[in-house]
Amino acid sequence: MHCLRRGADFGAPPRNDDELIRGETKEPPNVFEKFLADITGGNDDFKNSVKDSNCVFLNPKRSSEQELIDAILDVLIYDRYDREKLRCDPLVRLLISNPEECNYDFTIVTAMGVITEGKAGTELQGALQRLEKKRGVKFIRADTGSARSFEYNAERILEAIESTKSYNVPFGLLGYSQGAANALMAESILYSGTPEQQDYIKRNLACRQLLFSAANGSSHGASTDKKASRIIVMVEEFGKCFLRRIVIGFSIILIRRIVSLACFNSLSPFLPLSQTF
DSSP states (O other): OOOHHHHHOSOOHHHOOOGOTTTTOOOOOHHHHHHHHHHHHTOHHHHHHTTOOOOOOSSSSGHHHHHHHHHHHHHHHHHHHHHHHHHTOTGGOOOOOOOOOOOOOOOEEEEEEEEEGGGOOTTTTHHHHHHHHOOOOEEEEEEOOOOHHHHHHHHHHHHHHGGGGGGTTTTTEEEHHHHHHHHHHHHHHTSSSHHHHHHHHHOOOOEEEEEEEETTTTHHHHHHHHHHHHHHHHHHHHHHHHHHHHEEEEEEHHHHHHHHHHSHHGGGGGGGGGOOO
């Protein structure tokens, strides 16, 4: 959309289309109107020319999927730099839809963010159910916990990966936010684990998708760490000052009581009682 907006700002590219301008009226012909008239008017020559045309859009079946993508980019994107940038983007090459009857032998292991209900969570539920219904893709939710350590969540992801063996198909890791870091740690544990674990992940891990990844940390996490450490220091300083005041005040009261008890006038009423024993 950014590239399309840039094209709208620049305007139409310069063209040398003098031959397309009518001699008398100097108005551009309505190409779409002529195109529609040829089709609805039963122009057999036109229909045959469409079938034999090398134009990508008139006869898309004669072109490959990648050629269609290149043609669409050339038509929609104005700036040449933007066209080449999008042309080199691997995700753009995956935009062609697959036939509806195609299913995939594939399983998705999901690991959600720092606040999650784990296996009972509902994150991406609609998309995952749609994948299972239309493409036969199974998904397994890792039972990760909220605000738990990397090690704990990685162990839960390893349990989910272990359960993929029952499907006997390749799997992919889908991590969201903090779940991306947890998934990568689980993968690292498998790659450094037993020979059986290493062999399984090398043969069956097909891909990984990190959504809004916090694998390298996040501004929220970094700021929270700093604020937490500051709060701890502030509470400690406040506690020390408060404790010092309490101790000094308590010591003064205690000394005064001891001195008052040790005073002769306070003890003199009780001295005659010692004679009764």
